Amino acid sequence: MSEDQKRVLEQQLWNIANTLRGKMDADEFRDYILGFIFYKYLSERMELYANGILKADKITFRAIRERTKEGKEYIAAIREEALEKLGYFLKPSELFSEVAKRGAGTDEGEGSNFILEDLQKILTNIQLSTMGTESEEDFDNLFEDMDLNSTKLGKTPAARNAVISKVLGHLDKIDFALEQTERDVLGDAYEYLIGQFASGAGKKAGEFYTPQAVSTVLARLVTTGKKKLKSVYDPTCGSGSLLLRVAKEVKEVGAFYGQELNRTTYNLARMNMILHGVHYRRFDIRQEDTLEHPQHLGMTFEAIVANPPFSAQWSANALFSTDDRFSQYGRLAPSSKADYAFVQHMIHHLADNGTMALVLPHGALFRGGAEQHIRRYLIEEKNYLDAVIGLPANIFYGTSIPTCIMVFKKCRENPEDILFIDASREFEKATNQSFLRSSDIERIINNYRERKEESRYSVRASIKLLKENDFNLNIPRYVDTFEAEDAIDLDAIASEIRELDRCMGDTDKQLAEYCKELGIAAPF
Known part of the structure; x- marks a missing residue:
């Protein structure tokens, strides 16, 4: 990814962050937008890792049917390896893009695309997946600042659902390009966002x-x-x-x-x-x-x-x-x-x-x-x-x-x-x-x-x-920062003052003559 593409990514993320601007203070909507970006990152990293494991079986992580016996076996095996390698686990149905799709097109008052409860459960499940593992402390209450039931997101559950679905939908369209391991593009963009929030x-x-x-x-x-x-x-x-x-x-x-x-x-x-x-x-x-x-x-x-x-x-x-x-x-x-x-x-x-x-x-x-x-x-x-x-x-x-x-x-x-x-x-x-x-x-x-x-x-x-x-x-x-001023030529300044005095005398004489011709008193 080039520098120009990186800047485009940074601007895209900042524009999405501004979806929440006006609803809450900068430090509050920071926690939501950075949390959602982090959730998307975890999802894409999980899918990328799982697809690598499943490559020999010629299937993808997203194609696993979770309720079948075979699907449960796949998930159990991947879960074990993911917890060791990544430190957390997400099921295919819990991936960011799947939740974003379910929330797409949500209208206020329409319950079929209501994702708040699912999303809150998924964020909790990420933490729960680490219980009893080495990474438990690193994921403990990691999403606690993302209160999806906060009235600051909307007065009603439907309104909150609409706002969150919109944010997830916009984020879902952005490719984080995690497979491009030669550069920490997303990390740089995340730092950019933190800096933007700090400036305000x-x-x-x-x-x-x-x-x-x-x-x-x-x-x-x-x-x-x-x-x-x-x-x-x-x-x-x-x-x-x-x-x-x-x-x-x-x-x-x-x-x-x-x-x-x-x-x-x-x-x-x-x-x-x-x-x-x-x-x-x-x-x-x-x-x-x-x-x-x-x-x-x-x-x-x-x-x-x-x-x-x-x-x-x-x-x-x-x-x-x-x-x-x-x-x-x-x-x-x-x-x-x-x-x-x-x-x-x-x-x-x-x-x-x-x-x-x-x-x-x-x-x-x-x-x-x-x-x-x-x-x-x-x-x-x-x-x-x-x-x-x-x-x-x-x-x-x-x-x-x-x-x-x-x-x-x-x-x-x-x-x-x-x-x-x-x-x-x-x-x-x-x-x-x-x-x-x-x-x-x-x-x-x-x-x-x-x-x-x-x-x-x-x-x-x-x-x-x-x-x-x-x-x-x-x-x-210790560090002398004194800078001497340029030397002043006092003789030159005295000469300049004398010349100014002479010019002013000539001007006074000319002004007095004008006043005499006009029959008015001179001002001096």
Whole structure:
């Protein structure tokens, strides 16, 4: 599939999504449309896999007569293999296209094509098919945000049925081209939709999506010098897009790990993983509060990326002073700002050969108190901080504050200095948002990888210099962005003023003569 065809697919899906626009908020109809796309994906993947098994028998999955003895035998055999390979199972009658056909032509009040009950049962059956298997946790309550009986879809069951049948009918006409394994076309389109929803979700967008350009920077930072990764972890994984972005920068990622507090976003992350072809055994996404109830204790990861909620509140309970994640620092991050609690959590999970990069508000660079104490420990005692990168303001959805990226390594190749990059002035301005361009990303990454010093852009600051600045990491302290103004020729300006005075004198004389001829008083 070409780039043009991919863009057509993205636009088709967005147009279908807009079928529900006006009936509910963006974040609500997002859950429905992405859920239906995911159901269609599962169906097509199931049919493709089953047809491969049945090829020797010269029949297709859809042709199986489910109620016959032979049909039941086929289904039982395919079910067993599908649960092992795919992690779920759908019967031929439960395939997306079959449901869409049954709903086609539905008129309000006409019951023969009523599909709501069947559809709800099928979505439940997908989950039930995994019960007692390895994939059970990955499919648990995956469709719980798709309430087909919500009055937001329509006041009456018939009205809701008509809307859903229309959406399924439009989706059914789109070929996801799953057999084209060389490119993750549908995965890219799904990411496009998530980004589109984020752009219209206001403050809520930050809960589930990191702008693609920022994701690319984080991903390229943590994959520097790596072609394969054993594992990648995101403690605030949102929709999982950042984890998947890391995978695009290397040939192979062994396993994906993440944790997410918001239940709806957690469901979206699992769907995103499966839809991108990540086998259920290769990802472990958990739903809980990362700081209060960490789910991956005892594990370390080769790459860690995160865009945590900026200056979030957390309990900072005194009991955490004995928690292995925080105990060595002697101080906990303040309860009103959890930024360094996330840093400490991530450091704890970072492998000795790993790299972590996270986005933080600028205040994390210079605030005092406990945060200054933690910064000092990370730099002076551990020497883990590798780079600080200033980003432009207004590049995140839902907030205009300037942000930075902090990069940490436990085994640094350049332990004698820390690289500071001021990329805050390198961006493209749009109507409501600023964007990092490809050239901006390349400049950041090249400077980081080569540890280059560029005038008014990047500098390597010694640990001694940071100590002299009391571990204040405010970027302007190290990267001098001052641009001297052009020299002013005072003699030329004085000469110009004298010439203007002479011209004004001549004009006054001429005006006085005109007033005299007219017999009126001069204005001066």
